[in-house]
C-alpha cells in the first residue's frame with residue numbers, strides 16, 4: 001500500500017502563495033494589549049539609532065500570549081519578537097548575550113506554538129513579513145511588494161527579503177503540479193509526468209530570473225555591512241563575541257542556547273524542488289563515491305545542514321516536506337524510462353535549471369559576502385561606521401576565506417558548490433558526457449532544438465526554457 005500523496009492545503013500551503021502565509025500577514029496585532037510591542041517594532045530604527053532599544057525592552061512588562069487568537073496573530077507576534085530580539089542582541093556597542101524575560105518568555109511560547117526555534121528564521125523575515133503595495137494588484141509580484149519590518153529601514157533590506165518572497169510566490173503553482181506528477185507516475189502516465197516536469201523547469205527558470213534581480217536594489221556593501229549582521233544567529237559566533245551563544249533568561253532558569261541565523265536554506269520551496277526531483281545532498285566533504293551508491297534506502301547519509309534547516313521551518317511545512325520525501329518517485333520513474341526522450345529531456349531541464357539557480361546563487365554569494373569581506377575595514381578606519389555590534393560583526397570576518405561562514409553557519413562556498421554539484425546528477429551528467437563523446441544530439445534528445453559543443457568548447461543547449469551555456473556560469477563553476 002503506497003502512502004497517500006499529501007494535500008498541501010492541510011499544511012497551510014496554497015497554489016497561489018505556496019509557503020508564504022495563505023492570508024496576508026497582519027500589519028498590527030489587533031488587541032491593544034500588545035500596544036507596547038507594536039510601539040517598539042514601529043520605532044525599531046530610531047531605537048537602534050539612539051541605542052535605546054535595550055533599555056526600552058528592559059522596562060517592558062512581560063506580556064502574556066493569551067491574547068493571541070488567530071494563526072495570523074501568532075505569526076505577527078513571532079515577527080515582532082524576533083526582530084526585537086536581533087535588534088536587542090546586535091544593536092548595541094557590542095552584542096549582548098542575555099535575552100531578558102520580556103523577550104524570552106513570550107518568544108518561547110510563540111515558538112512552541114509555531115514549532116520554530118527562538119531566532120529570526122526565514123519564515124519571520126520573509127514568509128510572514130510582506131504586504132502588497134496596492135490591494136487591487138497581484139499581491140506577490142515583485143513590483144507590488146513591500147516589507148512590514150526591517151532593521152535598517154533601507155530599500156536594500158526590503159529588496160533582499162522581497163526577492164525571496166517573489167520567488168516563493170512564483171514557485172507556488174509548481175507544488176500542485178508536482179503532486180499531480182507523483183500521482184501520474186504511480187499510474188505510469190508518462191505524458192502527464194512529462195508535462196508537469198516541463199512546467200516545473202519553466203517555473204525554476206523564472207525563479208532564476210527573479211534571483212538575478214537581487215542586484216537591482218540591494219547593494220552588496222549595504223547588505224554585508226549594515227543588514228547581514230542583524231541576521232546572525234548564535235551558533236559558531238565566538239569571533240563575534242558570543243562564545244556560548246545566547247543566554248535565554250526566562251526569569252528562573254537562564255539557559256545558554258545556540259541557533260543558526262536566518263538563511264534561505266530554510267526555504268521549503270527550494271527543498272521541495274530537490275526532494276520532488278530526487279536530488280540528494282550528502283554530508284559536506286563526502287562525494288557520491290563515499291556513500292553506499294545505488295541503494296535507495298532511507299539510511300543514506302544526508303547533507304546534515306540542509307536537513308537540519310528543516311527544523312527552522314514552520315512545523316506544517318517541515319511535515320509536508322517529510323511526507324513528500326516518502327512519496328517522491330519521479331527520479332526512479334525517469335530512470336526506468338531512459339528510452340522516453342521527452343520525459344528524460346523534461347527531467348534534465350529541471351535539473352539544469354536548478355543547477356543554474358545554484359550557479360547564479362554562488363555568484364551572488366561571491367559578490368555579497370566574499371568580496372565584501374575582503375574590503376571590510378576595521379572600525380577605527382571606517383569613515384562611516386554602521387550599527388556598532390553589527391559593524392564589529394562585519395569587520396570581525398576573518399580575512400581567511402576558508403573561515404567565512406554563512407548566517408546559517410556553513411563554510412559558504414565549499415558547501416554551496418557541493419549542493420550545486422549534487423544537483424546535476426544523474427541524468428544531465430550522463431547525457432552531457434554522452435554528447436561530448438558521441439557528438440550532437442541523437443534521437444533521444446530530438447525535442448531539444450539544438451544541443452552541441454561550440455567552437456570555443458562551451459556546451460550550448462537550446463531547450464524547453466531558453467538557451468543556456470556553460471559559459472554563463474562564471475568562473476568555471478559549471479563542469480558540463
Ligand code: HEM
Pocket residue numbers: 160163164167211214223262263264265267270306358361364365368369405406407408409410411412415416419420
Ligand atoms: C544577497 C543575497 C544572498 C546571499 C548573500 C546568500 C547567501 C547564502 C549563504 C551564505 C548560504 C549558505 C548557508 C548559510 O550558511 O546561511 C546560502 C544558502 C542558500 N541560499 Fe542564499 N543567499 C542569498 C539569497 C538567496 C536567495 C534569494 C535564494 C533563493 C533562491 C537563496 C537560496 C539559497 C539556498 C537554497 C541555500 C541552501 C543551499 C542550497 O540548497 O544550495 N539565497 N545562501
Ligand SMILES: N[C@@H](CC(=O)c1ccccc1NC=O)C(=O)O
Pocket residue numbers: 121122125126160161163164228231261262263264265369405406407408
Ligand atoms: N545565508 C545568508 C543570509 C540569507 O540568505 C538570508 C537570511 C535571512 C533571511 C533570508 C535570507 N536569504 C534571502 O534572501 C548569509 O549568510 O548572508
